[in-house]
Amino acid sequence: MSAAGELAGLSAAPGTTVRAVNDPFHGDLLEVSMGPHHPSTHGVFRMMVTLDGETVVKLKPVFGYLHRNHEKLGENTTYLGSMPYTDRLDYLNSMTNNWAYALAVEKLSGQPVPERAEYLRIILAELTRLLNHTCLAGFLLQDTGCSGTPLMYAFREREHILDLFEALSGSRMMCNYQRFGGCRVDPTPGWLAAAARLVDGYGRFLDEYEALITGNEILMARTQGVGVLQPDLAVNAGATGPMLRACGVDYDLRKVDGYGFYPRFEFRVPLGDHGDTYDRYMIRVLEMRESIRILQQALRDLPAGPIIDAKAKNRGLRPKAGEAYGRIEGPKGEIGFYLISDGGPNPYRYRVRPPSFINLTVLEDMCLGQTVADAVVILGSVDIVLGEVDR
Amino acid sequence: MSAHPANALPLLERLPVALRDACTSWLPESWRWLANSLLSIVAIFVVFATLFALLTLAERKILGRVQNRPGPNRAPLPFLGIRTYGLAQPLADGIKMLTKEDIVPRGADRVLHFLAPVALLAFSILTFAVIPYGRALLPVELDAAVLYFFAAGAATELAIFMAGWASRNKYSLLAAMRALAQLISYELPLLLSIVPVVLVAGSLSTSEIVEQQGTWLFGVFPQWHVFTPWGFAGFLIFFVAALAESNRSPFDLPEAESELIAGHLTEYSGFKYALFFMAEYFGMCALSGMGVTLFLGGWQAPIPALAFIPSYGWFAAKLLALLFVFMWIRATFPRLRIDQLTRLAWKFLVPLALVNLFTAAFWVLSSGWAGPLAFARWLVAGTLVLGPFLVLGRRLSAGLGPRTYRYA
Numbered sequence: 001m002s003a004a005g006e007l008a009g010l011s012a013a014p015g016t017t018v019r020a021v022n023d024p025f026h027g028d029l030l031e032v033s034m035g036p037h038h039p040s041t042h043g044v045f046r047m048m049v050t051l052d053g054e055t056v057v058k059l060k061p062v063f064g065y066l067h068r069n070h071e072k073l074g075e076n077t078t079y080l081g082s083m084p085y086t087d088r089l090d091y092l093n094s095m096t097n098n099w100a101y102a103l104a105v106e107k108l109s110g111q112p113v114p115e116r117a118e119y120l121r122i123i124l125a126e127l128t129r130l131l132n133h134t135c136l137a138g139f140l141l142q143d144t145g146c147s148g149t150p151l152m153y154a155f156r157e158r159e160h161i162l163d164l165f166e167a168l169s170g171s172r173m174m175c176n177y178q179r180f181g182g183c184r185v186d187p188t189p190g191w192l193a194a195a196a197r198l199v200d201g202y203g204r205f206l207d208e209y210e211a212l213i214t215g216n217e218i219l220m221a222r223t224q225g226v227g228v229l230q231p232d233l234a235v236n237a238g239a240t241g242p243m244l245r246a247c248g249v250d251y252d253l254r255k256v257d258g259y260g261f262y263p264r265f266e267f268r269v270p271l272g273d274h275g276d277t278y279d280r281y282m283i284r285v286l287e288m289r290e291s292i293r294i295l296q297q298a299l300r301d302l303p304a305g306p307i308i309d310a311k312a313k314n315r316g317l318r319p320k321a322g323e324a325y326g327r328i329e330g331p332k333g334e335i336g337f338y339l340i341s342d343g344g345p346n347p348y349r350y351r352v353r354p355p356s357f358i359n360l361t362v363l364e365d366m367c368l369g370q371t372v373a374d375a376v377v378i379l380g381s382v383d384i385v386l387g388e389v390d391r
Numbered sequence: 392m393s394a395h396p397a398n399a400l401p402l403l404e405r406l407p408v409a410l411r412d413a414c415t416s417w418l419p420e421s422w423r424w425l426a427n428s429l430l431s432i433v434a435i436f437v438v439f440a441t442l443f444a445l446l447t448l449a450e451r452k453i454l455g456r457v458q459n460r461p462g463p464n465r466a467p468l469p470f471l472g473i474r475t476y477g478l479a480q481p482l483a484d485g486i487k488m489l490t491k492e493d494i495v496p497r498g499a500d501r502v503l504h505f506l507a508p509v510a511l512l513a514f515s516i517l518t519f520a521v522i523p524y525g526r527a528l529l530p531v532e533l534d535a536a537v538l539y540f541f542a543a544g545a546a547t548e549l550a551i552f553m554a555g556w557a558s559r560n561k562y563s564l565l566a567a568m569r570a571l572a573q574l575i576s577y578e579l580p581l582l583l584s585i586v587p588v589v590l591v592a593g594s595l596s597t598s599e600i601v602e603q604q605g606t607w608l609f610g611v612f613p614q615w616h617v618f619t620p621w622g623f624a625g626f627l628i629f630f631v632a633a634l635a636e637s638n639r640s641p642f643d644l645p646e647a648e649s650e651l652i653a654g655h656l657t658e659y660s661g662f663k664y665a666l667f668f669m670a671e672y673f674g675m676c677a678l679s680g681m682g683v684t685l686f687l688g689g690w691q692a693p694i695p696a697l698a699f700i701p702s703y704g705w706f707a708a709k710l711l712a713l714l715f716v717f718m719w720i721r722a723t724f725p726r727l728r729i730d731q732l733t734r735l736a737w738k739f740l741v742p743l744a745l746v747n748l749f750t751a752a753f754w755v756l757s758s759g760w761a762g763p764l765a766f767a768r769w770l771v772a773g774t775l776v777l778g779p780f781l782v783l784g785r786r787l788s789a790g791l792g793p794r795t796y797r798y799a
Contacts, residue, residue, distance in 0.1 A: 030561055030564070030565070031561075032561045032562070032565075038652060039649055039652060040649040040650070051565075053568075054565065054568075054569075054729055054730075141725060142649060143649045144649070144725035144726060145640065145641065145643070145647060145649055145724075145725045145726025146723075146724065146725045146726075147454060147640055147721050147722055148454065148458055149454075149457055149458050149722050149723065152458035152459055152460060153458070153459065156459055213725075214793075215793060216724065216725065217788055217791065218641055218724055218725045218726070218727055219725050220788075220791040220792065220793075221727070221728070221731050221788070221791055222725055222726075222727070222728060222731075224790070224791050225790070250799040252799070255799070268798035268799065269798060269799040270796050270797075270798055270799075271796065271797050271798065271799055272796060273794075273796075273797070274794075278794070279794075282794065282796060283796070286796055371728055371729065371730065372565070372650060373644075373647065373650045373726075373728045373729065374728065376649055376650050
């Protein structure tokens with residue numbers, strides 16, 4: 001790294017050398033600010049990319065454009081009042097956000113959850129996983145330049161799941177469904193039948209989708225060997241979810257923690273061997289197939305009973321002083337809420353562990369040496385939602 | 392459009408020429424050629440501008456159909472308020488484009504920024520001059536028509552470079568560089584793929600090339616170039632290269648919207664943007680038209696029994712079929728990366744096109760073979776086409792393939 005480069009404000013990423021932006025001997029580098037208004041930054045994300053020709057030599061993620069003071073709001077709101085706010089974190093997956101928050105509060109206040117509610121939580125979490133992974137597959141292929149076809153196929157299915165959410169909770173995306181000690185509304189038999197129909201038909205959609213695009217040679221050329229993430233780096237960076245499992249690290253909170261009733265269900269955890277973009281895509285497709293199995297078991301075995309504990313306290317909840325961390329395997333990775341109570345109606349400290357934010361920290365390591373076209377696809381494969389990254 | 396010597400053509404066949412002659416017959420003899428040329432130019436403009444308008448709609452409708460959505464269907468007919476499957480959409484688009492503000496970035500080179508869409512459109516229109524649209528419909532009879540076509544067509548990428556450079560936008564600049572790389576890479580296979588046609592036809596004149604494809608084997612099977620081993624390979628190479636030359640998906644790298652926002656079009660708005668759009672469709676039409684002319688028998692009917700349909704009807708049908716394939720491909724494939732794009736050209740298409748040249752030479756040399764030798768001729772030519780394709784294709788996709796996954 002030359003002195004001129006340092007003057008130009010370029011600090012090299014560890015293990016890489018970036019030459020000066022203005023270099024009369026080797027040609028200038030191109031600094032491009034991709035975002036926050038760019039078609040494929042998935043919201044208002046911004047990448048400061050330094051390009052040598054088309055090759056990325058430096059990538060600086062910039063975020064915070066959607067910062068809404070989420071955690072501070074949580075400290076100034078009652079426990080129950082924060083529940084709708086969690087919808088707005090990762091706005092594709094409000095059901096799992098709700099669950100993780102409910103789990104944290106239940107740990108803090110020691111509230112039991114009835115069996116039917118646990119089953120409903122699993123059903124809704126797995127439906128959310130289907131929804132999230134379907135969207136990701138669509139968006140990722142959109143980033144590789146498919147003119148919308150896979151995206152539209154994915155969104156057709158997503159609509160069906162959103163219809164279910166709307167019928168149950170009254171809202172398509174901001175569901176606000178979980179409560180401390182159970183769930184808010186009981187699904188009707190008609191809803192359960194509709195859910196079973198959707199789940200049974202989902203495998204057909206996945207087959208169709210894979211027939212459309214997975215075997216495509218251009219897609220393989222664009223994604224295989226692109227954006228490789230080493231397992232040790234992934235672990236050190238705290239990456240979780242499909243991104244970690246695509247590197248071959250067997251870490252799924254559904255198996256590790258066994259929260260809810262997941263140990264009762266039979267499902268497998270797919271693992272990748274290369275850690276590249278193709279693996280990250282395929283792991284999600286395979287996870288969707290496992291989710292279908294979980295859903296089929298859950299809908300079959302759903303017990304009767306109350307959906308919320310008779311003694312559950314939601315309004316005016318004042319947990320004893322203490323702290324708790326509730327985490328679940330969200331579609332994007334480990335989504336966790338860390339709460340400290342001082343005995344008051346509001347948490348003393350309210351902290352979110354956002355999976356897509358932490359997964360995003362390895363973006364530069366994956367993009368260095370790849371082309372700018374790859375950087376867009378790699379970003380797509382990280383699966384970020386800016387509501388959660390910026391909070 | 393040069394008058395055809397055969398006045399015995401059926402009425403429908405000579406209708407366009409007859410109309411033109413009727414319009415100019417009152418002029419003195421020495422002025423008629425000028426009036427005739429002007430009328431041809433006007434006809435080309437009107438026909439292809441209309442086709443452009445309909446193609447934009449067709450593309451959106453076809454994309455919509457592929458993607459499980461209706462496509463544009465809201466724009467009502469002016470003053471009537473009737474919604475007819477979005478048929479008025481091109482009109483609405485046109486009005487929108489014309490009324491939008493024309494923005495030129497502060498740092499842009501104003502002259503080049505203005506000139507780029509004009510030059511692009513001019514060059515792409517020039518290519519229409521030498522395409523035989525029908526038996527009697529060839530705007531300009533040139534001895535070196537094929538050469539002229541590709542010379543004029545190659546200049547369009549220069550205009551894209553102008554646009555990208557003059558915009559003074561980093562995305563546009565990247566797009567300009569990509570456009571140049573693409574031009575240099577794909578001009579070669581495009582030209583090499585048509586050399587066999589010239590070799591076999593022994594002429595650079597488009598009308599002569601079409602005439603030569605006008606025979607039928609056993610009275611039913613058309614002798615188009617695409618139905619020979621070298622012609623089939625040549626057509627596929629030509630088509631892939633044409634996709635790249637007209638910046639269509641999966642080779643739409645200069646305007647890759649997920650990477651470069653709109654590439655060289657990023658800083659264009661209003662009517663200039665519309666001109667780019669128009670030129671892209673014109674380029675697509677011209678290359679499809681040339682593909683039809685060189686490989687698909689031009690305006691010839693597929694079987695003699697159908698020859699009563701006017702020749703320009705057949706040309707239009709083949710042209711639209713090819714354009715449909717363009718759109719179909721756009722709806723299906725992801726985009727290549729720039730290094731993969733150039734690798735595909737240099738390591739796959741160019742060698743294949745060179746081998747195809749030998750195949751065509753062999754085809755010409757063995758044209759006298761009959762009986763069992765005719766079978767051997769097909770066998771040798773087929774091997775010459777398929778062998779390199781398989782070998783090079785395997786090398787191109789080495790290391791890629793479906794994977795199996797393990798479960799924890």
